Amino acid sequence: MxxxxxxxxxxxxxxxxxxxxxxxxxxxxxxxxxxxxxxxxxxxxxxxxxxxxxxxxxxxxxxxxxxxAALREIAKPGLDGARQKMQAAMHEVGESLHLTLLEKDTLQTALVVETTQHSVRVSLDPSEIIPVNATASGLCMLSFGPAFLLERLESDTLTRFTEATMTDPKIIRDRVAQIGQAGWANSNGSFEDGVFGYAAPIFGIDQIAIGTIAIAVPEIRATSARQPLILTSLHTLSKELTANFGGQTPETFPTEFHP
Amino acid sequence: MxxxxxxxxxxxxxxxxxxxxxxxxxxxxxxxxxxxxxxxxxxxxxxxxxxxxxxxxxxxxxxxxxxxAALREIAKPGLDGARQKMQAAMHEVGESLHLTLLEKDTLQTALVVETTQHSVRVSLDPSEIIPVNATASGLCMLSFGPAFLLERLESDTLTRFTEATMTDPKIIRDRVAQIGQAGWANSNGSFEDGVFGYAAPIFGIDQIAIGTIAIAVPEIRATSARQPLILTSLHTLSKELTANFGGQTPETFPTEFHP
CATH class of the missing domain: 1.10.10.10 (Winged helix-like DNA-binding domain superfamily/Winged helix DNA-binding domain)
Incomplete structure:
Protein backbone atom coordinates (compact mmCIF):
# COMPACT_ATOMS: atom_id res chain seq x y z
CA MET A 1 0.00 0.00 0.00
CA ALA A 69 -17.69 14.47 -3.16
CA ALA A 70 -20.96 14.27 -5.07
CA LEU A 71 -20.76 10.47 -4.99
CA ARG A 72 -19.98 10.55 -1.28
CA GLU A 73 -23.06 12.68 -0.72
CA ILE A 74 -25.15 10.11 -2.61
CA ALA A 75 -23.69 7.15 -0.70
CA LYS A 76 -23.84 8.87 2.65
CA PRO A 77 -25.55 12.26 2.85
CA GLY A 78 -24.00 14.57 5.45
CA LEU A 79 -26.73 14.35 8.04
CA ASP A 80 -27.22 10.60 7.52
CA GLY A 81 -23.53 10.03 8.11
CA ALA A 82 -23.65 12.22 11.19
CA ARG A 83 -26.70 10.41 12.54
CA GLN A 84 -24.93 7.03 12.24
CA LYS A 85 -21.93 8.32 14.16
CA MET A 86 -24.17 9.87 16.82
CA GLN A 87 -26.10 6.63 17.21
CA ALA A 88 -22.88 4.69 17.73
CA ALA A 89 -21.81 7.19 20.40
CA MET A 90 -25.25 7.07 22.02
CA HIS A 91 -24.88 3.29 22.47
CA GLU A 92 -21.39 3.77 23.91
CA VAL A 93 -22.18 6.58 26.32
CA GLY A 94 -25.85 5.90 26.96
CA GLU A 95 -26.87 9.55 26.70
CA SER A 96 -28.72 11.79 24.24
CA LEU A 97 -26.80 13.66 21.57
CA HIS A 98 -27.45 16.91 19.86
CA LEU A 99 -25.92 18.28 16.68
CA THR A 100 -26.19 22.00 15.99
CA LEU A 101 -25.23 23.88 12.84
CA LEU A 102 -24.73 27.58 12.35
CA GLU A 103 -27.39 28.70 9.87
CA LYS A 104 -26.79 32.27 8.77
CA ASP A 105 -26.20 33.80 12.19
CA THR A 106 -28.05 31.52 14.59
CA LEU A 107 -27.11 28.17 16.03
CA GLN A 108 -29.82 25.68 15.16
CA THR A 109 -30.55 22.09 16.07
CA ALA A 110 -29.87 19.87 13.06
CA LEU A 111 -30.07 16.37 14.59
CA VAL A 112 -31.13 14.83 17.87
CA VAL A 113 -30.39 11.23 18.89
CA GLU A 114 -31.97 10.25 22.20
CA THR A 115 -30.62 7.51 24.40
CA THR A 116 -32.63 4.32 24.57
CA GLN A 117 -30.81 3.06 27.70
CA HIS A 118 -32.36 5.18 30.41
CA SER A 119 -35.89 6.30 31.16
CA VAL A 120 -34.46 9.41 32.78
CA ARG A 121 -32.90 11.10 29.81
CA VAL A 122 -32.57 14.49 28.25
CA SER A 123 -35.17 15.02 25.58
CA LEU A 124 -34.29 17.76 23.15
CA ASP A 125 -36.49 19.90 20.97
CA PRO A 126 -35.27 19.48 17.38
CA SER A 127 -36.66 22.84 16.31
CA GLU A 128 -34.76 24.83 18.89
CA ILE A 129 -32.54 27.85 18.32
CA ILE A 130 -29.64 27.57 20.74
CA PRO A 131 -28.79 30.54 22.99
CA VAL A 132 -25.01 31.04 22.80
CA ASN A 133 -24.69 32.22 26.38
CA ALA A 134 -26.62 29.45 28.11
CA THR A 135 -25.59 26.18 26.47
CA ALA A 136 -22.41 24.14 26.08
CA SER A 137 -22.96 24.21 22.28
CA GLY A 138 -23.34 27.96 22.27
CA LEU A 139 -20.20 28.58 24.32
CA CYS A 140 -18.30 26.16 22.11
CA MET A 141 -19.47 28.04 19.04
CA LEU A 142 -18.38 31.35 20.57
CA SER A 143 -14.94 29.82 21.12
CA PHE A 144 -14.38 28.12 17.75
CA GLY A 145 -16.93 29.70 15.41
CA PRO A 146 -16.77 32.86 13.29
CA ALA A 147 -15.62 35.98 15.16
CA PHE A 148 -18.85 37.91 14.63
CA LEU A 149 -20.63 35.73 17.20
CA LEU A 150 -18.31 36.91 19.93
CA GLU A 151 -18.23 40.48 18.65
CA ARG A 152 -21.95 40.99 18.95
CA LEU A 153 -22.08 39.65 22.51
CA GLU A 154 -22.31 43.16 23.96
CA SER A 155 -25.04 44.35 21.62
CA ASP A 156 -27.26 41.24 21.91
CA THR A 157 -29.72 40.85 24.75
CA LEU A 158 -28.64 37.76 26.64
CA THR A 159 -31.57 35.90 28.14
CA ARG A 160 -31.34 34.46 31.66
CA PHE A 161 -32.87 30.96 31.67
CA THR A 162 -31.84 29.69 35.11
CA GLU A 163 -29.87 30.84 38.13
CA ALA A 164 -26.73 29.50 36.44
CA THR A 165 -27.12 31.35 33.10
CA MET A 166 -24.25 33.72 32.31
CA THR A 167 -25.39 37.08 31.01
CA ASP A 168 -22.30 39.23 31.64
CA PRO A 169 -20.30 39.46 28.39
CA LYS A 170 -17.07 39.84 30.34
CA ILE A 171 -17.59 36.60 32.26
CA ILE A 172 -18.64 34.82 29.06
CA ARG A 173 -15.48 36.00 27.28
CA ASP A 174 -13.33 34.59 30.08
CA ARG A 175 -15.08 31.25 29.83
CA VAL A 176 -14.75 31.28 26.04
CA ALA A 177 -10.99 31.74 26.35
CA GLN A 178 -10.78 28.69 28.66
CA ILE A 179 -12.87 26.61 26.26
CA GLY A 180 -10.55 27.63 23.42
CA GLN A 181 -7.71 25.95 25.37
CA ALA A 182 -9.64 22.89 26.53
CA GLY A 183 -11.37 22.11 23.23
CA TRP A 184 -14.70 21.38 24.86
CA ALA A 185 -17.39 23.30 26.75
CA ASN A 186 -19.85 22.32 29.42
CA SER A 187 -22.97 23.77 30.89
CA ASN A 188 -24.30 22.87 34.30
CA GLY A 189 -27.98 23.64 34.29
CA SER A 190 -27.51 27.04 32.73
CA PHE A 191 -30.22 26.47 30.12
CA GLU A 192 -32.49 24.09 31.98
CA ASP A 193 -32.18 23.02 35.61
CA GLY A 194 -30.82 19.51 35.99
CA VAL A 195 -29.44 19.26 32.47
CA PHE A 196 -25.68 19.07 32.02
CA GLY A 197 -24.22 19.50 28.56
CA TYR A 198 -20.79 18.73 27.07
CA ALA A 199 -20.03 20.10 23.62
CA ALA A 200 -17.19 20.13 21.11
CA PRO A 201 -16.82 21.91 17.77
CA ILE A 202 -17.38 20.59 14.24
CA PHE A 203 -14.95 22.44 12.01
CA GLY A 204 -15.43 23.60 8.41
CA ILE A 205 -12.73 23.60 5.75
CA ASP A 206 -11.35 26.94 6.98
CA GLN A 207 -10.88 25.51 10.50
CA ILE A 208 -13.68 27.68 11.88
CA ALA A 209 -16.51 25.79 13.60
CA ILE A 210 -19.63 25.28 11.45
CA GLY A 211 -21.51 23.64 14.30
CA THR A 212 -21.17 21.58 17.45
CA ILE A 213 -21.85 18.14 18.82
CA ALA A 214 -23.15 17.90 22.37
CA ILE A 215 -23.84 15.13 24.83
CA ALA A 216 -26.71 16.02 27.17
CA VAL A 217 -26.77 14.29 30.54
CA PRO A 218 -29.28 14.47 33.41
CA GLU A 219 -27.63 15.78 36.58
CA ILE A 220 -27.97 12.40 38.29
CA ARG A 221 -25.57 10.78 35.80
CA ALA A 222 -23.24 13.76 35.33
CA THR A 223 -20.72 12.33 37.76
CA SER A 224 -16.98 12.86 37.62
CA ALA A 225 -16.59 9.08 37.25
CA ARG A 226 -18.44 9.18 33.93
CA GLN A 227 -16.62 12.24 32.58
CA PRO A 228 -13.66 10.44 30.98
CA LEU A 229 -16.02 8.27 28.87
CA ILE A 230 -18.11 11.29 27.89
CA LEU A 231 -15.08 13.38 26.96
CA THR A 232 -13.44 10.61 24.95
CA SER A 233 -16.63 10.09 22.97
CA LEU A 234 -16.96 13.81 22.48
CA HIS A 235 -13.43 14.11 21.15
CA THR A 236 -13.94 11.25 18.69
CA LEU A 237 -17.25 12.75 17.54
CA SER A 238 -15.65 16.15 17.00
CA LYS A 239 -13.03 14.59 14.70
CA GLU A 240 -15.42 12.27 12.90
CA LEU A 241 -18.13 14.84 12.29
CA THR A 242 -15.58 17.38 11.08
CA ALA A 243 -14.48 14.77 8.50
CA ASN A 244 -18.10 13.85 7.76
CA PHE A 245 -18.90 17.43 6.78
CA GLY A 246 -15.66 17.87 4.81
CA GLY A 247 -13.95 20.12 7.34
CA GLN A 248 -10.51 20.31 8.84
CA THR A 249 -9.55 20.32 12.51
CA PRO A 250 -6.92 23.00 13.33
CA GLU A 251 -3.49 21.64 14.20
CA THR A 252 -3.63 23.52 17.49
CA PHE A 253 -6.76 21.68 18.61
CA PRO A 254 -6.16 19.41 21.66
CA THR A 255 -5.52 15.75 20.80
CA GLU A 256 -7.53 14.71 23.84
CA PHE A 257 -9.99 16.29 26.28
CA HIS A 258 -9.14 16.52 29.96
CA PRO A 259 -11.75 17.00 32.71
CA MET B 1 3.19 6.17 -11.18
CA ALA B 69 -13.88 19.23 -2.84
CA ALA B 70 -14.03 22.14 -0.41
CA LEU B 71 -10.35 22.87 -1.09
CA ARG B 72 -10.93 22.65 -4.83
CA GLU B 73 -13.75 25.17 -4.51
CA ILE B 74 -11.37 27.52 -2.65
CA ALA B 75 -8.56 27.09 -5.20
CA LYS B 76 -10.85 27.32 -8.19
CA PRO B 77 -14.49 28.20 -7.59
CA GLY B 78 -16.86 26.54 -10.09
CA LEU B 79 -17.68 29.58 -12.16
CA ASP B 80 -14.08 30.86 -12.10
CA GLY B 81 -12.86 27.53 -13.41
CA ALA B 82 -15.57 27.56 -16.07
CA ARG B 83 -14.70 31.12 -17.10
CA GLN B 84 -11.05 30.18 -17.63
CA LYS B 85 -11.98 27.26 -19.84
CA MET B 86 -14.43 29.41 -21.80
CA GLN B 87 -11.80 32.09 -22.32
CA ALA B 88 -9.34 29.53 -23.68
CA ALA B 89 -12.02 28.29 -26.10
CA MET B 90 -12.89 31.86 -27.09
CA HIS B 91 -9.28 32.45 -28.15
CA GLU B 92 -9.28 29.20 -30.10
CA VAL B 93 -12.60 29.63 -31.90
CA GLY B 94 -12.81 33.43 -31.94
CA GLU B 95 -16.49 33.50 -30.99
CA SER B 96 -18.57 34.40 -27.95
CA LEU B 97 -19.49 31.73 -25.43
CA HIS B 98 -22.43 31.36 -23.16
CA LEU B 99 -22.86 29.11 -20.15
CA THR B 100 -26.36 28.42 -18.88
CA LEU B 101 -27.39 26.60 -15.72
CA LEU B 102 -30.76 25.19 -14.80
CA GLU B 103 -31.91 27.13 -11.73
CA LYS B 104 -35.03 25.57 -10.27
CA ASP B 105 -37.01 25.13 -13.45
CA THR B 106 -35.64 27.77 -15.80
CA LEU B 107 -32.49 27.86 -17.86
CA GLN B 108 -30.50 30.93 -16.89
CA THR B 109 -27.36 32.61 -18.17
CA ALA B 110 -24.54 32.02 -15.67
CA LEU B 111 -21.50 33.26 -17.64
CA VAL B 112 -20.83 35.11 -20.87
CA VAL B 113 -17.42 35.38 -22.51
CA GLU B 114 -17.41 37.61 -25.59
CA THR B 115 -14.91 37.26 -28.38
CA THR B 116 -12.28 39.97 -28.65
CA GLN B 117 -11.26 38.96 -32.17
CA HIS B 118 -14.10 40.34 -34.26
CA SER B 119 -16.03 43.57 -34.19
CA VAL B 120 -19.04 41.70 -35.56
CA ARG B 121 -19.80 39.39 -32.71
CA VAL B 122 -22.70 38.05 -30.76
CA SER B 123 -23.28 40.04 -27.62
CA LEU B 124 -25.28 38.20 -25.00
CA ASP B 125 -27.38 39.50 -22.18
CA PRO B 126 -26.07 37.93 -18.97
CA SER B 127 -29.39 38.32 -17.17
CA GLU B 128 -31.37 36.41 -19.74
CA ILE B 129 -33.74 33.50 -19.18
CA ILE B 130 -33.29 31.10 -22.08
CA PRO B 131 -36.39 29.92 -23.98
CA VAL B 132 -36.07 26.14 -24.41
CA ASN B 133 -37.77 26.05 -27.79
CA ALA B 134 -35.82 28.83 -29.53
CA THR B 135 -32.17 28.35 -28.58
CA ALA B 136 -29.48 25.72 -29.07
CA SER B 137 -28.96 25.68 -25.27
CA GLY B 138 -32.66 25.16 -24.64
CA LEU B 139 -32.96 22.30 -27.12
CA CYS B 140 -29.85 20.73 -25.65
CA MET B 141 -31.34 20.96 -22.18
CA LEU B 142 -34.58 19.37 -23.38
CA SER B 143 -32.49 16.49 -24.76
CA PHE B 144 -30.13 15.88 -21.83
CA GLY B 145 -31.74 17.63 -18.86
CA PRO B 146 -34.37 16.43 -16.37
CA ALA B 147 -37.46 14.86 -17.93
CA PHE B 148 -39.88 17.45 -16.56
CA LEU B 149 -38.63 20.03 -19.06
CA LEU B 150 -39.78 17.90 -21.96
CA GLU B 151 -42.96 16.81 -20.22
CA ARG B 152 -44.29 20.32 -19.78
CA LEU B 153 -43.67 21.27 -23.41
CA GLU B 154 -47.36 20.87 -24.28
CA SER B 155 -48.64 22.89 -21.32
CA ASP B 156 -46.18 25.79 -21.67
CA THR B 157 -46.84 28.63 -24.07
CA LEU B 158 -43.98 28.60 -26.54
CA THR B 159 -43.08 32.06 -27.75
CA ARG B 160 -42.27 32.66 -31.41
CA PHE B 161 -39.23 34.96 -31.65
CA THR B 162 -38.41 34.76 -35.36
CA GLU B 163 -39.66 33.01 -38.48
CA ALA B 164 -37.40 30.07 -37.59
CA THR B 165 -38.65 29.54 -34.02
CA MET B 166 -40.19 26.11 -33.41
CA THR B 167 -43.44 26.24 -31.44
CA ASP B 168 -44.98 22.87 -32.31
CA PRO B 169 -44.18 20.42 -29.47
CA LYS B 170 -44.25 17.49 -31.87
CA ILE B 171 -41.59 19.04 -34.12
CA ILE B 172 -39.52 20.00 -31.09
CA ARG B 173 -39.66 16.43 -29.74
CA ASP B 174 -38.39 15.10 -33.07
CA ARG B 175 -35.49 17.51 -32.99
CA VAL B 176 -34.75 16.67 -29.37
CA ALA B 177 -34.48 12.98 -30.26
CA GLN B 178 -31.93 13.83 -33.01
CA ILE B 179 -29.92 15.97 -30.59
CA GLY B 180 -29.89 13.11 -28.10
CA GLN B 181 -28.07 11.05 -30.75
CA ALA B 182 -25.71 13.79 -31.97
CA GLY B 183 -24.73 15.16 -28.56
CA TRP B 184 -25.01 18.78 -29.67
CA ALA B 185 -27.75 21.16 -30.75
CA ASN B 186 -27.80 24.14 -33.06
CA SER B 187 -30.12 27.01 -33.72
CA ASN B 188 -30.16 29.00 -36.92
CA GLY B 189 -31.63 32.36 -36.13
CA SER B 190 -34.53 30.88 -34.20
CA PHE B 191 -34.09 33.27 -31.26
CA GLU B 192 -32.61 36.27 -33.03
CA ASP B 193 -32.17 36.74 -36.77
CA GLY B 194 -28.58 36.32 -37.89
CA VAL B 195 -27.41 34.53 -34.73
CA PHE B 196 -26.37 30.89 -34.99
CA GLY B 197 -25.84 28.89 -31.84
CA TYR B 198 -24.11 25.57 -31.12
CA ALA B 199 -24.66 24.01 -27.70
CA ALA B 200 -23.64 20.92 -25.75
CA PRO B 201 -24.66 19.67 -22.32
CA ILE B 202 -22.86 20.02 -18.98
CA PHE B 203 -23.73 16.94 -16.94
CA GLY B 204 -24.29 16.60 -13.21
CA ILE B 205 -23.23 13.65 -11.10
CA ASP B 206 -26.38 11.71 -12.05
CA GLN B 207 -25.55 12.10 -15.76
CA ILE B 208 -28.49 14.47 -16.28
CA ALA B 209 -27.57 17.88 -17.73
CA ILE B 210 -27.35 20.68 -15.18
CA GLY B 211 -26.68 23.29 -17.85
CA THR B 212 -25.20 23.88 -21.27
CA ILE B 213 -22.27 25.54 -22.96
CA ALA B 214 -22.97 27.35 -26.23
CA ILE B 215 -20.88 29.02 -28.91
CA ALA B 216 -22.76 31.91 -30.54
CA VAL B 217 -21.73 32.86 -34.07
CA PRO B 218 -22.94 35.63 -36.37
CA GLU B 219 -24.45 34.16 -39.56
CA ILE B 220 -21.59 35.55 -41.65
CA ARG B 221 -19.07 33.28 -39.91
CA ALA B 222 -21.35 30.27 -39.43
CA THR B 223 -19.91 28.52 -42.47
CA SER B 224 -19.62 24.78 -42.92
CA ALA B 225 -15.83 25.22 -43.18
CA ARG B 226 -15.71 26.50 -39.58
CA GLN B 227 -18.05 23.84 -38.17
CA PRO B 228 -15.39 21.20 -37.41
CA LEU B 229 -13.42 23.67 -35.26
CA ILE B 230 -16.56 24.84 -33.47
CA LEU B 231 -17.79 21.31 -32.82
CA THR B 232 -14.40 20.09 -31.56
CA SER B 233 -14.21 22.99 -29.11
CA LEU B 234 -17.78 22.38 -28.04
CA HIS B 235 -17.08 18.72 -27.34
CA THR B 236 -13.99 19.54 -25.27
CA LEU B 237 -15.90 22.19 -23.33
CA SER B 238 -18.75 19.79 -22.61
CA LYS B 239 -16.29 17.31 -21.07
CA GLU B 240 -14.22 19.89 -19.21
CA LEU B 241 -17.14 21.80 -17.76
CA THR B 242 -18.82 18.58 -16.67
CA ALA B 243 -15.62 17.77 -14.74
CA ASN B 244 -15.36 21.36 -13.49
CA PHE B 245 -18.78 21.14 -11.88
CA GLY B 246 -18.19 17.65 -10.47
CA GLY B 247 -20.45 15.86 -12.94
CA GLN B 248 -20.19 12.70 -14.98
CA THR B 249 -20.67 12.30 -18.74
CA PRO B 250 -22.87 9.28 -19.60
CA GLU B 251 -21.00 6.41 -21.27
CA THR B 252 -23.43 6.57 -24.15
CA PHE B 253 -22.52 10.17 -24.96
CA PRO B 254 -20.78 10.57 -28.37
CA THR B 255 -16.97 10.67 -28.18
CA GLU B 256 -16.93 13.30 -30.92
CA PHE B 257 -19.40 15.62 -32.62
CA HIS B 258 -20.11 15.30 -36.34
CA PRO B 259 -21.59 18.08 -38.46
Missing part, protein backbone atom coordinates in the same frame (compact mmCIF):
# COMPACT_ATOMS: atom_id res chain seq x y z
CA UNK A 2 3.10 2.20 0.23
CA UNK A 3 3.20 4.05 -3.08
CA UNK A 4 -0.51 4.76 -3.40
CA UNK A 5 -0.75 6.09 0.14
CA UNK A 6 2.41 8.17 -0.29
CA UNK A 7 0.91 9.74 -3.40
CA UNK A 8 -2.37 10.45 -1.61
CA UNK A 9 -0.49 12.07 1.25
CA UNK A 10 0.58 14.83 -1.12
CA UNK A 11 -3.04 15.96 -0.95
CA UNK A 12 -2.73 16.63 2.77
CA UNK A 13 -0.55 19.68 2.31
CA UNK A 14 -3.32 21.66 0.66
CA UNK A 15 -5.46 23.74 2.99
CA UNK A 16 -7.75 26.71 2.86
CA UNK A 17 -4.79 28.98 3.65
CA UNK A 18 -2.60 27.16 1.11
CA UNK A 19 -4.85 26.12 -1.77
CA UNK A 20 -2.01 26.23 -4.37
CA UNK A 21 1.48 24.80 -3.81
CA UNK A 22 4.52 24.70 -6.09
CA UNK A 23 6.57 21.56 -6.73
CA UNK A 24 9.64 22.50 -4.67
CA UNK A 25 7.51 23.55 -1.74
CA UNK A 26 5.36 20.42 -1.69
CA UNK A 27 8.43 18.18 -2.08
CA UNK A 28 9.96 19.93 0.94
CA UNK A 29 6.75 19.60 2.95
CA UNK A 30 6.58 15.87 2.18
CA UNK A 31 10.30 15.32 2.77
CA UNK A 32 10.71 13.88 -0.72
CA UNK A 33 13.09 14.66 -3.55
CA UNK A 34 11.53 16.58 -6.40
CA UNK A 35 11.54 13.62 -8.80
CA UNK A 36 9.54 11.44 -6.40
CA UNK A 37 7.16 14.27 -5.53
CA UNK A 38 6.62 14.92 -9.23
CA UNK A 39 5.88 11.26 -9.89
CA UNK A 40 3.22 11.26 -7.17
CA UNK A 41 1.73 14.51 -8.40
CA UNK A 42 1.55 13.19 -11.97
CA UNK A 43 -0.41 10.13 -10.85
CA UNK A 44 -2.83 12.35 -8.94
CA UNK A 45 -3.01 14.73 -11.89
CA UNK A 46 -3.76 11.94 -14.33
CA UNK A 47 -6.75 11.01 -12.19
CA UNK A 48 -7.80 14.66 -11.85
CA UNK A 49 -7.25 14.96 -8.10
CA UNK A 50 -4.50 17.50 -8.73
CA UNK A 51 -4.44 20.25 -11.33
CA UNK A 52 -1.50 22.34 -12.40
CA UNK A 53 -2.07 26.04 -13.00
CA UNK A 54 -0.64 26.62 -16.48
CA UNK A 55 0.38 30.19 -15.60
CA UNK A 56 1.97 29.76 -12.17
CA UNK A 57 2.94 26.05 -12.58
CA UNK A 58 1.76 25.47 -9.02
CA UNK A 59 -0.66 22.73 -8.06
CA UNK A 60 -4.18 22.77 -6.64
CA UNK A 61 -6.81 20.12 -5.90
CA UNK A 62 -8.36 18.99 -9.19
CA UNK A 63 -11.95 18.65 -10.42
CA UNK A 64 -12.17 14.90 -9.68
CA UNK A 65 -12.59 15.90 -6.02
CA UNK A 66 -15.97 17.41 -6.89
CA UNK A 67 -17.20 14.25 -8.58
CA UNK A 68 -16.05 12.11 -5.65
CA UNK B 2 1.71 2.70 -11.69
CA UNK B 3 0.56 1.69 -8.23
CA UNK B 4 -0.86 5.03 -7.16
CA UNK B 5 -2.82 5.45 -10.36
CA UNK B 6 -4.08 1.87 -10.22
CA UNK B 7 -5.33 2.48 -6.70
CA UNK B 8 -7.03 5.71 -7.74
CA UNK B 9 -8.71 3.94 -10.63
CA UNK B 10 -10.70 1.91 -8.11
CA UNK B 11 -12.59 5.13 -7.47
CA UNK B 12 -13.84 5.21 -11.04
CA UNK B 13 -16.23 2.33 -10.55
CA UNK B 14 -18.41 4.28 -8.16
CA UNK B 15 -21.29 6.15 -9.74
CA UNK B 16 -24.61 7.64 -8.76
CA UNK B 17 -26.30 4.38 -9.74
CA UNK B 18 -23.62 2.33 -7.94
CA UNK B 19 -22.57 4.33 -4.86
CA UNK B 20 -21.61 1.18 -2.88
CA UNK B 21 -19.61 -1.74 -4.25
CA UNK B 22 -18.46 -4.97 -2.61
CA UNK B 23 -14.87 -6.27 -2.79
CA UNK B 24 -15.50 -9.15 -5.24
CA UNK B 25 -17.49 -6.93 -7.53
CA UNK B 26 -14.96 -4.11 -7.64
CA UNK B 27 -12.08 -6.58 -8.15
CA UNK B 28 -13.98 -8.03 -11.10
CA UNK B 29 -14.71 -4.56 -12.53
CA UNK B 30 -11.02 -3.63 -12.27
CA UNK B 31 -9.82 -6.98 -13.61
CA UNK B 32 -7.70 -7.54 -10.50
CA UNK B 33 -7.44 -10.40 -8.08
CA UNK B 34 -9.09 -9.80 -4.73
CA UNK B 35 -5.81 -9.42 -2.83
CA UNK B 36 -4.58 -6.63 -5.10
CA UNK B 37 -7.96 -4.91 -5.12
CA UNK B 38 -8.04 -5.08 -1.32
CA UNK B 39 -4.55 -3.60 -1.07
CA UNK B 40 -5.61 -0.64 -3.24
CA UNK B 41 -8.83 -0.17 -1.30
CA UNK B 42 -6.96 -0.18 2.01
CA UNK B 43 -4.63 2.59 0.85
CA UNK B 44 -7.63 4.65 -0.25
CA UNK B 45 -9.41 3.82 2.99
CA UNK B 46 -6.45 4.86 5.11
CA UNK B 47 -6.59 8.26 3.43
CA UNK B 48 -10.37 8.44 3.82
CA UNK B 49 -11.22 8.38 0.11
CA UNK B 50 -12.96 5.04 0.59
CA UNK B 51 -15.12 3.94 3.50
CA UNK B 52 -16.31 0.46 4.31
CA UNK B 53 -19.85 0.04 5.52
CA UNK B 54 -19.48 -2.00 8.73
CA UNK B 55 -22.85 -3.72 8.20
CA UNK B 56 -22.73 -4.63 4.50
CA UNK B 57 -18.89 -4.71 4.20
CA UNK B 58 -19.23 -2.93 0.87
CA UNK B 59 -17.27 0.20 -0.01
CA UNK B 60 -18.33 3.77 -0.75
CA UNK B 61 -16.49 7.04 -1.36
CA UNK B 62 -15.13 8.32 1.96
CA UNK B 63 -15.34 11.66 3.77
CA UNK B 64 -11.93 12.89 2.55
CA UNK B 65 -13.64 13.58 -0.79
CA UNK B 66 -15.65 16.33 0.90
CA UNK B 67 -12.56 18.02 2.30
CA UNK B 68 -10.81 17.86 -1.07
Missing amino acids: GTALNALKMLEYFSSSQPEIGLSHIARLAGLNKATALRHLRALEEFGLIEQNPQTKSYAIGPAALRL | GTALNALKMLEYFSSSQPEIGLSHIARLAGLNKATALRHLRALEEFGLIEQNPQTKSYAIGPAALRL
